[in-house]
Amino acid sequence: MSEKEKVVVLIGPTAVGKTKLSILLAKKYNAEIISGDSMQIYKCMDIGTAKIKKEEMENIPHHLIDIRNPEDPFSVAEFQEMVRSKVSEITSKGKLPMIVGGTGLYIQSVIYDYQFSETPSDEEFRNILERRAEQEGNGALYKELTDIDPASAENIHPHNVRRVIRALEIYHCTGKTMSEYQKNQSPELLYDTALIGLAMDREKLYERINLRVDIMMEEGLIEEVKSLFDQELKDCQSIQAIGYKELYEYFNGRVSLEDAIGNLKQNSRRFAKRQLTWFRNKMNVEWFDMSNTADPNEFEKKFAEISAHIEGKLKIKSNT
Known part of the structure; x- marks a missing residue:
C-alpha cells in the first residue's frame, strides 16, 4: 500500500487569525497554501471575503483564489476535485500542501472519502x-x-x-x-492529516469580527459591492456571501446603511458560531486557543505548540 500524501489543514471561524498563522507555518515547513474558502474563489470579491492581499502572501504560493467570475456557480464536488489535484501537484514538487479556510463542508469533502x-x-x-x-x-x-x-x-x-x-x-x-x-459515506481520512483548529474566547472573537467589518468598510467594501450590484449580478451563488447580501439590501432601499452594517456584523458573528459547531461535530480537530495571542510571547508559545503538533503528527521537520 502506497504511503498517504501529507496535508496540513488549518481551520477556524472567521477573524480568528488563520491568515497570519498560515504564512508563518508555510515558511517554516516549505508549504503552499490552498484556500479552503467557498467565496475566495470569486474574482472582484476581495474585501468582503477577507481575501489575503498580495503583500501579505510573502511569496508563498496560494491556490484556488480568484478562479471564477462572480456570476459562475461552483459546487463542493468541483472544489473537491480541484483541491485533491492541487495536493498531488504540490506534493510532487517536494512541498507540503496546506489547506486554510473556514468552509467546513468543502474541507471535509476533500480530506475524507466522499464520493459525490x-x-x-x-x-x-x-x-x-x-x-x-x-x-x-x-x-x-x-x-x-x-x-x-x-x-x-x-x-x-x-x-x-x-x-x-x-x-x-x-x-x-x-x-x-x-x-x-x-x-453512510466513508469517514476515512484520505491523507496523512494534521487537522488544526483555532478557537478563541467568544467575546474576543466577536470583538475581532466587529472590528474586521469596520476595517472592511474603511477599505472600500461599499464600493466593491456596489460594483457588483451595478452589473445587475443578483441571482447567483456569490452574492449570498456575508458582506454582499446585507449591502444589497441597502442598495435595494430596504434598509439603512447603518442597519446593513449592523446586520453584516450580526450575520458574521452567527456564521462564526455555526462554523465552530460544524468543525466540532464533523471533524476530529486538534484545537488551539488563540484568545491571548495579541501578546507576542503568548503567540510564540502557541506557534511552538502548533508546530510541535504538526511535526509529531506528520513525522516531518521544519526547514528553518
Missing part, C-alpha cells in the same frame, strides 16, 4: 423545485427542508437555494435525508 459522483440526481424534479423557488420564494423550500431534514437545514443558509434544492433532491431520490446519506 454517486449521489443520485433527478433533473426534472430539480427543475420543478427551481420553478417553485421563483414563484414561492426560497423560504418555502427552506421550510420544507427544515421539516424533512433539520440537521441539514441547520448547516445550509436559507438563501443558498442551490444547496436547499440539492438536499431536497437527495431525499426525493433516496428516501434518505442528506444528513443520513452523508453519515
